[in-house]
Amino acid sequence: MYDLFWSSVYQTPEKDYLGYRPYDIETKSFKEYEFYTYKQIGDRVNNLASGIINIELGLAKTEAQKNRVRSRNFTAAIYSSNRPEWSMAERALLTQSCYSVALYDTLGEDSMEYIINHSESSIVFCSLDKVARLLRSSDSIPEVKTIICFDSITGDPSQSLLGIPSPFNVRSIDLLRDWAREKSIGLYDIHQVEELGKKSPIPHSPPKPSDPYTILYTSGTTGNPKGVVCTHHSYATCARLTSYDRFDYSIDNVYISYLPLAHCYGRNMENIMCLVKGKIGYSCGDITKIVDDCRALQPTIFPGIPRLLNRFYDVLSAVTLNAPGLKGVLYRHAYEKKLEHFLAGNGVIHPVWDKLLFNNTRAFLSNKLIMMGSGSASLEPHVQNFLRMFFIIEGGEGYGMTETCAGGIGQLKGDLTYGNIGVPGNGVEVRLRDVPEMGYYTNDEICPRGEICIRGAIVFSHYLKEPEKTQETMLGNGWFATGDIAKINPDGNIAIIDRKKSLFKLSQGEYISPEKIENCISKHPLVLQSFVDGISSKNYPVAVIVPDPDTFIPWAKSISAQKNIPIDNFSLSALSKNKALAQELLISIQDILKSSKMNGFEVVKSIYIEHVPFDVTENKLLTPTLKLKRADSKMHYRDTIIGLYENPDQYFN
Numbered sequence: 001m002y003d004l005f006w007s008s009v010y011q012t013p014e015k016d017y018l019g020y021r022p023y024d025i026e027t028k029s030f031k032e033y034e035f036y037t038y039k040q041i042g043d044r045v046n047n048l049a050s051g052i053i054n055i056e057l058g059l060a061k062t063e064a065q066k067n068r069v070r071s072r073n074f075t076a077a078i079y080s081s082n083r084p085e086w087s088m089a090e091r092a093l094l095t096q097s098c099y100s101v102a103l104y105d106t107l108g109e110d111s112m113e114y115i116i117n118h119s120e121s122s123i124v125f126c127s128l129d130k131v132a133r134l135l136r137s138s139d140s141i142p143e144v145k146t147i148i149c150f151d152s153i154t155g156d157p158s159q160s161l162l163g164i165p166s167p168f169n170v171r172s173i174d175l176l177r178d179w180a181r182e183k184s185i186g187l188y189d190i191h192q193v194e195e196l197g198k199k200s201p202i203p204h205s206p207p208k209p210s211d212p213y214t215i216l217y218t219s220g221t222t223g224n225p226k227g228v229v230c231t232h233h234s235y236a237t238c239a240r241l242t243s244y245d246r247f248d249y250s251i252d253n254v255y256i257s258y259l260p261l262a263h264c265y266g267r268n269m270e271n272i273m274c275l276v277k278g279k280i281g282y283s284c285g286d287i288t289k290i291v292d293d294c295r296a297l298q299p300t301i302f303p304g305i306p307r308l309l310n311r312f313y314d315v316l317s318a319v320t321l322n323a324p325g326l327k328g329v330l331y332r333h334a335y336e337k338k339l340e341h342f343l344a345g346n347g348v349i350h351p352v353w354d355k356l357l358f359n360n361t362r363a364f365l366s367n368k369l370i371m372m373g374s375g376s377a378s379l380e381p382h383v384q385n386f387l388r389m390f391f392i393i394e395g396g397e398g399y400g401m402t403e404t405c406a407g408g409i410g411q412l413k414g415d416l417t418y419g420n421i422g423v424p425g426n427g428v429e430v431r432l433r434d435v436p437e438m439g440y441y442t443n444d445e446i447c448p449r450g451e452i453c454i455r456g457a458i459v460f461s462h463y464l465k466e467p468e469k470t471q472e473t474m475l476g477n478g479w480f481a482t483g484d485i486a487k488i489n490p491d492g493n494i495a496i497i498d499r500k501k502s503l504f505k506l507s508q509g510e511y512i513s514p515e516k517i518e519n520c521i522s523k524h525p526l527v528l529q530s531f532v533d534g535i536s537s538k539n540y541p542v543a544v545i546v547p548d549p550d551t552f553i554p555w556a557k558s559i560s561a562q563k564n565i566p567i568d569n570f571s572l573s574a575l576s577k578n579k580a581l582a583q584e585l586l587i588s589i590q591d592i593l594k595s596s597k598m599n600g601f602e603v604v605k606s607i608y609i610e611h612v613p614f615d616v617t618e619n620k621l622l623t624p625t626l627k628l629k630r631a632d633s634k635m636h637y638r639d640t641i642i643g644l645y646e647n648p649d650q651y652f653n
Contacts, residue, residue: 001213001232002206004275005091012277013039018084019281030284048092050197072097076123077116079130081105081285082257085150085190089125097207101215102262104624106616115217116141131176138183146186153189209233216402227464228402237457238405239271241426253278256299264406269303294365304374313383338389348388361390381418397421403460420493428456449487453479502630507539510601520596526552529614531633533641542644543604544637546613576609579652606644608651
């Protein structure tokens with residue numbers, strides 16, 4: 001990763017590299033993007049890297065402590081949303097053979113403390129809003145001796161916050177500095193550390209390919225998150241192999257960075273952009289403004305996740321395909337003709353309808369968009385085709401994990417199929433292994449089915465301080481067991497069909513995969529979120545359903561009129577307690593499960609309507625990557641699940 005970064009700096013010093021949108025306090029809006037060049041970032045990284053080592057040497061009192069710094073045997077955590085300084089901190093660490101521990105910006109104090117302590121991080125890079133949280137937790141994170149703030153703590157207006165509006169003022173920053181002194185913690189801003197490094201430069205100490213590059217903590221859907229240790233070789237290989245498959249080196253690639261850099265997907269994409277000498281523009285940090293950010297940046301590459309791509313579909317289809325009158329008629333006709341043209345093998349460009357309509361819909365995000373990927377979960381075929389037609393891009397799905405540096409399997413360029421994740425990437429081996437307890441075998445008559453196992457340079461090194469868990473997933477000879485169940489289609493593409501690790505057993509001995517049922521329920525237009533669970537002494541599963549207010553409330557009004565259901569209050573909290581509506585929703589969900597050919601024992605027989613969505617910070621039922629924390633959800637809804645079996649009527653008026 002050292003060579004990947006510095007070769008781009010030396011080869012294209014004057015090209016734009018990292019950009020941000022400064023915030024205008026007077027107009028309370030974000031300005032146009034401003035960029036640092038590769039050389040400017042390289043210079044700052046050089047100084048920052050030297051400053052880090054100087055600070056650590058200054059703190060070292062004993063010879064053993066000094067040797068620890070000289071051998072670069074220390075880690076630094078990064079605790080912030082995406083911004084240029086995040087990337088600078090990481091590049092500075094690898095320039096001196098140190099490695100980063102990435103913390104999600106949305107982490108609560110318990111998770112933050114656990115990760116810092118588990119990784120033994122002595123330095124924390126962070127945004128200004130995280131300083132107080134770190135100081136408040138200082139007694140619980142005794143290893144931390146230095147905090148380096150990405151924002152100015154000197155009161156110098158030229159070094160003020162560049163990315164997001166801040167509630168801090170000079171007085172409150174003074175209090176933070178006093179508090180840090182009280183706690184015997186060195187508090188610096190990034191500019192001070194760069195100045196220190198500029199005055200006392202230290203030569204680079206390049207890492208070896210086998211050295212740790214980063215520790216990423218898994219989402220932690222069960223218990224404490226695991227620290228996934230990945231090497232420079234693994235991430236550099238993943239970036240190179242992915243770029244060969246998907247990227248055109250001859251054009252100016254522009255990427256919008258909004259996926260958390262604490263997640264492997266976001267990290268890998270930025271490494272790829274550095275490799276192809278592209279330009280990275282950071283979103284303003286507000287996901288509701290992602291479309292505005294894209295219009296300002298005009299990216300060529302948009303890394304999608306289903307939740308956001310589904311929202312694009314909802315917004316765009318509402319004003320096009322589902323528009324009233326002549327406009328809707330025209331868009332439906334154009335879409336039908338273009339889709340026919342596409343399915344006939346003629347690609348995503350239509351000689352007539354693009355000029356008349358779809359060049360305009362493409363501008364919804366960017367006139368320069370040429371690539372839109374999707375990862376983390378499957379995308380519905382009708383959504384995928386819609387995005388292909390309206391944005392005039394091929395699109396494609398892929399599969400990766402924290403343990404595979406976000407790489408592994410992906411649809412090839414030009415593959416316009418859907419409902420699958422593609423084929424193994426260059427340099428990656430994939431095999432399936434039998435899962436008898438779930439009835440999946442590699443010699444199944446229809447097609448091979450089983451647990452995905454991956455081998456290649458992209459596979460992680462080990463779980464930090466957890467040799468037992470490492471042995472559980474590493475099968476020998478380099479094979480990593482993912483826990484995901486897949487089938488291999490006749491055309492060679494791989495499709496995810498189940499998840500192994502969250503099984504529970506019913507009274508009749510059948511194993512239930514809740515994620516399989518939840519994925520099916522998520523297709524229901526009235527459902528925002530769901531949690532499926534059960535009791536081993538019962539013979540059917542039950543579910544907690546969070547309705548989507550945008551569709552559920554209008555549906556409730558319609559169904560109450562159709563079926564003469566008396567409703568006085570159409571708030572979500574009131575509707576969630578209406579027994580008649582719950583019964584109608586249950587029947588509708590059961591219809592979807594049955595039409596998806598679920599077994600009878602997989603069909604939920606009782607539901608609880610939850611009007612409060614699962615989230616990261618309040619009820620803490622979602623991971624920072626918005627995956628359901630199943631163990632926490634089981635605890636949270638333990639009494640509710642029991643009640644759904646014993647007396648479901650208690651939850652309704």
